[in-house]
Amino acid sequence: MSSTKSQVRPGAYFDSVVLMQLQRNLLTLPGVEDAGVVMATPANLELLADSDLLSNEGKSAKPEDLLIVVRAAKAADAEAALGKVDELLKQRRSSAGSSFRPRSLSAAVKNLPAAEWVLVSVPGRYAAKVAHEALDLGKHVFLYSDNVSLQDEIALKQKAVKKNLLVMGPDCGTAIINGIGLGFANRVRRGSIGLVAASGTGLQTVTTKISNLKGGVSQAIGTGSRDLKSQVGALSMLQGLHYLAADSETKVIVLISKPPDAEVATRLLAAAHQCSKPVVVDFIGFAPPAAQIGNLYFAAGLDQAARLAVDLAKQPASKKAETNHLKGYLRGLFSGGTLAYEVLNGLQLFLSPIYSNIPIRSEQKLETTLNSKAHTILDLGEDEFTVGRLHPMMDNDLRLRRMKQEAEDNEVGMILLDVVLGEGAHPNPAGELAPAIVAHRKLRKEREFVALVIGTTEDPQQIDEQIRLLIDAAAIVFRDVSATVNYIAARLSQPIAAAETLAKFSEPLAAINMGVESFYDSLKAQGAQAVQVDWRPPASGNEDLARILEKMKA
Amino acid sequence: MADIDKANQQAVERMMDARPILKGVAPARDVIPGMRDNLLLHAGPPIEWERMSGPLRGAVIGALLFEGKAKNAKDAEALVKKGEIDFAPCHHHATVGPMAGVTSASMMVYVIENETHGNKAYSNLNEGYGKVLRYGAYSDEVIAKLKWMNDKMGPILAKAIEASRGLDIRALLAEALHMGDEGHNRNKAGSIMYTAKLAPWIAKVAEDAALESEVLKFLGDNALSVLNPVMASCKAMADAAHGVEGSTMVTPMARNGTDFGLRVSGLGDDWFTAPAEVPDGLYFPSFTSKDANPDIGDSTITETAGIGGFAMAAAPAIVQFVSGTPQDAINTTMEMYEITIAEHKHFTIPQLEFRGTPTGIDIRKVVELGITPRVNTGIAHKDAGVGQIGAGLVRPPMKIFEDAIRAYAEKYKL
Structure with missing residues (x-):
């Protein structure tokens, strides 16, 4: 024979939803067979009666009274359950709930309008589309994804240059912007050495070495490994170079890459040569014509590049005489x-x-x-x-x-x-x-x-x-x-028609991460503002529908 | 096709610019277009008797009893099976009804007029809680209450509203959202305001103080009093946005207890339907999800118009429906921004720094992002006559949005 116990709390008002929640929690307690938690309105009393939960005590309750009824196999269980009511009512989730994770980039941008950067690490075949969307929304792109076609890379970078934005990547593993590492990056001192690299580990090696030599990094910009191919034309490295050339915090610039295509090297080195700051060049495997030509310092290897950069950063900035370009x-x-x-x-x-x-x-x-x-x-x-x-x-x-x-x-x-x-x-x-x-x-x-x-x-x-x-x-x-x-x-050398110099990267860094969640975690750990996008393939991967949706956008 | 965005903007502007005013109360047969004695309107997309769920069948029986067309449930069923009764969705007659939504010719209905675009919409009177027709109950007390509402309360409301020269429901809703309502599952503030606004006029027109008191108590006690005028207002707003060529905006979502259906502004009068799901929610004492009927009712017109589940962040008191914390409520609204076209010009959410509610569901975004709308809803018992057994959350099946996208591609030759 089970036992039904009730409790009336005169004048205790709770929203019905709170009460239903309490009722559900009571049902999970040991021995409890059924429970009812209601404001004692006639309609509710009738409901309790139908479920055989209405005692005489309950019947006497008034509409403004809270009525709690528990039926359990043993009277002790029913009493124990009633004794838990206050605790259950006070129970709140320990956290205030996790904050909203947008599914789309556009929603993420609305949630963090300050974000200047979008980190993209979604699967390669979706990456270009996501990166284009980021550029269209006026954001710089850190494109970690690989398996992005060369055509897509060119289209992205050309669009970026037009919009005065930067695309780092595809296949860009690392960058340090305003002291915050994106992707894989080491925690290095901030300082006056700015780097642009088409090699992720190359960049990590040089930045860590600089830091260990008590030098510091102003910005470390990645470009993706194909940036210095003739088809791409070092669009990103040139942008990075111009940014650092104009950046007041950067005293020395370091360029790192595997050997570029010849005509690309010409354009890049001419641009570097026209810059008024010392530029350390380490094109791994590239035979330099001299150890130094003007402001260009050719390093034999990553270690030497770091050492040169640190030494140069210690020297007082020498004003390079403005040279007029001669035609012909x-x-x-x-x-x-x-x-x-x-x-x-x-x-x-x-x-x-x-x-x-x-x-x-x-x-x-x-x-x-x-x-x-x-x-x-x-x-x-x-x-x-x-x-x-x-x-x-x-x-x-x-x-x-x-x-x-x-x-x-x-x-x-x-x-x-x-x-x-x-x-x-x-x-x-x-x-x-x-x-x-x-x-x-x-x-x-x-x-x-x-x-x-x-x-x-x-x-x-x-x-x-x-x-x-x-x-x-x-x-x-x-x-x-x-x-x-x-x-x-x-x-x-032809004056490099410096496409407009990128606007100064804002501090503190704010970024939207689409893909690999650890990048988001590390942004947060470094004190950056960040939003993680809960990205999914369009139309849940249904290619037929995704195709129609693409047509609807066109 | 670059004009989809433009078409959607036009559709959503029409929906937001619509200004629904409560203009009166009148018998359905006198005001609802196409209403006739042997026609019963019901919630959701079209459905025949054979496929109707328990609560809808119960409401049909109740309506036939109310109309005096049958003496008991058996007679009523026989009448239906003989083919004497026609069925049509409320939506086909500019009408909406909560839950079963069954509306018969003699029933008093609210008349809403959209003063911006001139279209009208209708909804029956709200019966309150307990055993009610809209949840498929048809016992004597249910019918008796309906008769009282129709014969006693209805005429007083009609006179009071006429005397008031109309209540601006959009303004009332906008205010209620600042008072903890979301306009679908939570209408406490709105119902109190509604009663307060009507009370002076009821006092003015009532000839019998006892009846006046009864009517005021009925309206005041019922935290859903304003739901039906609100739904009809949302219908008037959504209808104003229907039929914009090229638009991918949803104009109604509705459920009949068996199917969940939707229509799209730029896709004519076709319904896209799929089996409705059982809501995930909290239950009254002694009920569980096993007792629940699949999702039912036209009340999803509120989400269609940018309130209800979409304005969840405004209603922290009912956050338990979305698993517990005010943050979850905010997340619900934030998620709906992802699939909507605009932020409402008139409906704003204090908790989100008065950001407009997410308004105008875009089927493209739903399918692309894999996010279906969030709907707050009451839960009906699956058997006719039992009534409401809980409340909770449900989402429409993704299939109806996917089907609509395919139909769009076909219609617009993509």
Whole structure:
């Protein structure tokens, strides 16, 4: 025989939903068979009576009274259950409930309007669509997903450039923005070294090394591993470079990549060279023409890149003289073959297209040595020129004629000559070259003549006198190759039409994470504002419906 | 097809701009278009007797008893089986009814007029709690209460409302949302305001103080008094948005206890239906989900119009329906922003810094994101005559949204 116990609480008002909840909880207590928790209105009393839960005590309750009835197998259980009522009424969920997780990016943006960044790590075949949506909403994209096609990458990056946004990736594993690591990133000191890298682990290695050397990182921007392919054209790295160049917190810039495609390297290094800050370049496996060309420092490996960057960051910022860009092509008329080759080796990083009769890459080969084309470096000591005549180190005739030919070409903005002194060489090369320079300058005043003079004060030609003659003819004289290359690159490389520089990344960093949840957790752990999107494949993966939905968007 | 967004914007603007005013109370046969003596209107999409669930059948029997067409349940069933009674969805007659929604020709109904666009909508009078027709109860006391409502309360309401020159239900709803109502499962504040607004007019027109007292007590005690005018108002708003070429906005969602159905603004009068589900909820003493009927009623017109489950964040007192905490209630509303076209211009939620309620369900978003609308609802016993056994939450089946998308692709040749 089961036992029914009731309790009347006069005038105790609770919302019916609270009461139903209490009733449900009472039912879970040991021995309880049935329970009723109601305000004692006639309708409710009738309900209790139907369930055989109405005692005499209950019958006497008034509509404004709370009536609690428990039926249990044993009277003690029923009493015990009634004794739990207050505890159950007070019971609240320990947490205030988890906060809302949006399913769509647009909802996430509304929830965190401050978010400038969207981290995308959804499966590759959906990633491009999500990234496009993020760009359309005006957000920078950290695209961790791989298996994104090259076409999609190009389309995304072109859109980003147009919208003055950044796409890091696809397949970008790491970045540090305003001190907050995105994706896989180490906790490193903040400081004045800004990095752009097409290699995730490369970036991690250098940033950690910088930090361990007591240097610090301003921004570490990832680009994805294919950014420096010719089809993509380093769109992201160029944006990153320009950002860091303009960033007041960045004193030194580091570029990291596997060897870029040649023309991409030219564009990138020309841009880096035009920047007023030291730029450490580590294109892993790339043969640099020199350890340093102007503000460019070529590092042999990640460790050296970090060390160089830290050292450079300690030096006072040197104001780089503003160089005006000179219009026109370079024509280098060399008597020394190796000099020609080394100058070509350096300048090919900055000037494009560049041709030669001693090409380093096959596409640089001149069709005919009779006529120069675009930027041209000629080794006039090559056999084709010296058949039946003296070597140009001894006889200036060929060079003087070629100078005249080049000077008559209106597209030529600069003529470069080497002047090699010493035993066996022409006794007074400047004496013949300088008057020619003066004569040609009369034709076009703005045209520049640059001379690379090789020799010592002991040499019979009297080097000081040779240099004076050249300077008097308004030639610009250098004594070493890398200084020559640096000067010419600065004067002649195309000013990089810096697509608008990205707006300064806002602090504190706020981001929306779509995909791998640990990225969200780590953003929160680093104190960033973040929203996790509970992303699912469109139309729950039903491709037929997803296709229709796409058409409806178009 | 870039115009879907435009079409949806137009549809949702029409819905939000609609201004439903309670204009009167009158017998259904006098005001509802196409109403006739042998026609019974019911909730949800079309359904024949054979497929009707217990509570709907019970309400049909009750309505026939109320109309005097049958003496008892057996006679009533026989009448139906003989084919003497026609059935049609309320929605086909500019009408909505909670739960079974059965509306017969003699029943007094509220008349709502949308003053912006001129269309009208109708709903029966609310019976309160306990054993009621809308949950399929048809005992003598149920019929007696209906008769009292029809014969005694109805005429007084009619006169009072006429004297008041109309009540602005949209304004009332907007205020109720700031007082803890969500307009579907929770209408306490709205019902009190409704009673308070009508009381002076009832006092003015009533000739019998005892009846006046009874009517006021009936309205005041019933926390659902305003539900039916609210539903008819939502219907008037949604109807104003129906038929916008190219729009993917849902204009009604409704259930008949067997099927859950919806129509889409740009897809004409076709219903998309699938079996209704049993709500997940809390039950009155001695009932469990085993006793529950599948989801029933036209009250999902509230969610269609941007309130009800969509405004859950405004109603913290009933958060237990959504598993417990005010945060869960907020999450419910936040989720509905994902599948809606606009934030309501007039209905706002204090808890969300007065953000407009999520309004205008877009079938595209529902299918793309895999989020179906959240509906707050009462739960009916599956057997005719038992009545309400709980309240809770339900979602429409995804299939009806998917079917609508496919139909859209076909109609608009995508």
